[in-house]
Amino acid sequence: MDMFAQLLDFILHVDVHLMAFVQAYGAWVYALLFLIIFVETGVVVMPFLPGDSLLFVVGALCGLDLMSLPLAMVLLFVAAVLGDQLNYSIGRWFGPQVFRWENSRFFNKAAFDAAHRFYERHGGITIVLARFMPFIRTFVPFVAGVAEMTRAKFSFYNVSGGALWVASLTLAGYLFGNIPWVQANLNLIIYALILVPAAIALLGAWKARRAGTA
Secondary structure (H helix, E strand, O other): OHHHHHHHHHHHOHHHHHHHHHHHHOOHHHHHHHHHHHHHHHOOOOOOOOOHHHHHHHHHHHHOOOOOHHHHHHHHHHHHHHHHHHHHHHHHHHHHHHHHOOOEOOEOHHHHHHHHHHHHHHOOHHHHHHHHOOOHHHHHHHHHHHOOOOHHHHHHHHHHHHHHHHHHHHHHHHHHOOOHHHHHOHHHHHHHHHHHHHHHHHHHHHHHHHHHHO
């Protein structure tokens, strides 16, 4: 329970924790960021790790010259692409049997079903769109593997979506993250980056489910 509380605090106050890590460990922050993004996108049981808010905060720290913007963007892009490739490969490996899995502490069946409905509705472009949707983005490459999308087609959308996701949010943080108003309301912005895309994803999944049962 204590570990969960610490993880929740890190997600909700990622700016504070990341700043402290940079000050304490310097360049090791790049390894930490690579690991977080790789695990969040690559391991289907880790959809709760911060993604959008983390990229924005990284951009803001780069704007303060505490980190290198080009190095951070390249590493985060590589981590995002490799993570999705791993997730896709896991989906290809397990295949149709995942439809029989039930909810457990390590697998969220509802999130998987929502991602599957979203994928069926929007096809390959879902891989790009899902980058901006917490929880959904962790399951979509897995679903693409289960659905046996060709690796070449998946890789095209994976690279395109990864580049757009990392570049847009990191540059947004770099350009706007240190404006006084943004700094004063950074907690609200972080909450919005988590809750708004999640709400949109849930709404889309609900509509897709209604359409499927109509």
